[in-house]
Amino acid sequence: MGSSSKVDVTYLVGLMSGTSVDGIDAAAIKLSPSPEKEFGIEAEVLAFENTPFPAHVRSKIFELFDPSNATVDKVGTMNMWLGELYAQAAMSVIGKCGLAPQQILAIGSHGQTIYHAPEEKVMDGYNLHCTVQIGESAVIANRTGIPCISDFRVADMAVGGQGAPLVPFTEYLLFSHPEKTSLLQNIGGIGNVTVLPANASPEEVYAYDTGPGNMIIDGLVSRLFAPMTMDTGGEIAAGGQIIDELLKWMQQDEYYTMPLPKSTGRERFGEQYAAQVIQLMEANNWKAEDVIATATRLTAWSIADSYERYIAPKHQAQQLLIGGGGSYNQKLLRDLRQLFAPYGVQVLTQEDVGSNSDAKEAVAFAVLAYHTMKRLPNNVTQVTGASRPVVMGKIAWPYQQPGRFE
Numbered sequence: 001m002g003s004s005s006k007v008d009v010t011y012l013v014g015l016m017s018g019t020s021v022d023g024i025d026a027a028a029i030k031l032s033p034s035p036e037k038e039f040g041i042e043a044e045v046l047a048f049e050n051t052p053f054p055a056h057v058r059s060k061i062f063e064l065f066d067p068s069n070a071t072v073d074k075v076g077t078m079n080m081w082l083g084e085l086y087a088q089a090a091m092s093v094i095g096k097c098g099l100a101p102q103q104i105l106a107i108g109s110h111g112q113t114i115y116h117a118p119e120e121k122v123m124d125g126y127n128l129h130c131t132v133q134i135g136e137s138a139v140i141a142n143r144t145g146i147p148c149i150s151d152f153r154v155a156d157m158a159v160g161g162q163g164a165p166l167v168p169f170t171e172y173l174l175f176s177h178p179e180k181t182s183l184l185q186n187i188g189g190i191g192n193v194t195v196l197p198a199n200a201s202p203e204e205v206y207a208y209d210t211g212p213g214n215m216i217i218d219g220l221v222s223r224l225f226a227p228m229t230m231d232t233g234g235e236i237a238a239g240g241q242i243i244d245e246l247l248k249w250m251q252q253d254e255y256y257t258m259p260l261p262k263s264t265g266r267e268r269f270g271e272q273y274a275a276q277v278i279q280l281m282e283a284n285n286w287k288a289e290d291v292i293a294t295a296t297r298l299t300a301w302s303i304a305d306s307y308e309r310y311i312a313p314k315h316q317a318q319q320l321l322i323g324g325g326g327s328y329n330q331k332l333l334r335d336l337r338q339l340f341a342p343y344g345v346q347v348l349t350q351e352d353v354g355s356n357s358d359a360k361e362a363v364a365f366a367v368l369a370y371h372t373m374k375r376l377p378n379n380v381t382q383v384t385g386a387s388r389p390v391v392m393g394k395i396a397w398p399y400q401q402p403g404r405f406e
């Protein structure tokens with residue numbers, strides 16, 4: 001992990017659009033050194049904005065998740081289109097925080113993942129891992145006049161890593177604590193957890209994708225309760241009963257027992273998965289709200305099961321801090337509290353402890369971009385399984401006005 005102890009006070013923008021495809025998160029941050037921590041930095045969020053994707057853009061992005069539909073013309077067009085939307089989101093958040101674009105060192109843009117296949121494929125003797133994020137950084141750089149860093153994940157994959165999760169790098173720098181062992185559980189489309197042991201050195205941090213976050217719930221709600229696209233507040237699940245047979249079927253997925261490091265995505269828990277559940281539902285005459293209650297329980301179970309499997313043998317955590325959109329699903333939180341009670345782990349939302357989790361991933365890509373600009377390694381090798389540290393991210397430069405980047 002690159003040392004950040006010499007961080008300069010810097011302004012950056014981070015852009016994230018996640019696997020739920022709900023919209024673009026944009027954060028403008030001020031990065032400063034935090035003298036009391038060895039690798040410490042402080043990231044003050046100056047402004048944060050979420051811009052939902054228009055429904056027609058969202059459905060065009062969804063078309064790209066099926067590789068047979070994702071023809072090069074569609075991918076190429078969406079790559080440029082998203083570049084425009086990301087640039088607008090960046091300019092808007094910069095306007096909101098009152099800074100001029102010239103004051104921003106760089107924009108870190110995650111892009112939209114349309115394909116993620118971290119398992120190794122051997123082709124002609126080459127060990128290939130692959131992941132695709134789109135949203136052209138050349139467009140972002142040229143619309144904003146700010147260097148834009150994108151395509152973070154592939155550098156980690158080039159040295160054998162999963163290319164995910166990447167947020168633990170920033171979580172370690174921002175949230176590690178001398179006395180408390182914390183579990184930072186993000187519940188977006190996919191669920192992912194970062195384990196920050198008390199007083200951990202960078203080598204002791206670990207993280208992995210726990211499995212589905214809201215992806216299965218969203219997929220089923222969209223099919224069974226259209227035009228709803230999510231179970232707002234967890235109210236549908238709260239009115240349903242768990243179907244034991246369905247839960248057992250869902251728990252059989254091999255992902256839950258795969259060894260670390262591991263990451264996953266829509267390829268495993270996306271459209272095809274929801275379609276299979278609907279088939280089972282129709283064959284068994286299950287009620288729609290019971291199916292949603294069961295999918296919600298699966299997410300909670302996958303998080304608790306992974307705690308018992310990978311974390312509890314090494315660390316007793318005090319807190320499970322929930323962030324991401326799933327933290328608004330009250331039924332999911334109740335299920336998590338019930339399942340974690342026997343382990344003596346308190347389940348809180350990040351908001352409960354005074355931090356804004358909505359901005360976390362966007363902030364993370366701003367911090368990663370800072371390290372790219374300084375040519376400092378920014379992958380966490382024991383998290384991704386990469387064989388060595390690398391500088392992730394590709395820089396797109398805007399037209400260079402004299403004096404601007406000297």
Ligand SMILES: Nc1ncnc2c1ncn2[C@@H]1O[C@H](COP(=O)(O)OP(=O)(O)OP(=O)(O)O)[C@@H](O)[C@H]1O
Pocket residue numbers: 017018019020021022186187188189190191213214215217218230231232233234323324325326328329330361
């Ligand atoms: N009020 C709410 N009630 C219930 N669920 C909600 C609510 N708000 C958001 N969500 C869920 O959270 C999801 C969005 O979460 P988030 O923005 O953290 O995901 P993401 O960043 O796209 O995903 P990932 O972290 O996997 O990349 C929505 O699709 C929905 O399922």
Ligand SMILES: CC(=O)N[C@H]1[C@@H]2OC[C@@H](O2)[C@@H](O)[C@@H]1O[C@H](C)C(=O)O
Pocket residue numbers: 018019113116131163164165166167168188189190191192209263264265361
């Ligand atoms: C390939 C990809 O986009 N993965 C996402 C996804 O969403 C959550 C989880 O799966 C995590 O692995 C990752 O995102 C976050 C930002 C990460 O890299 O840490």
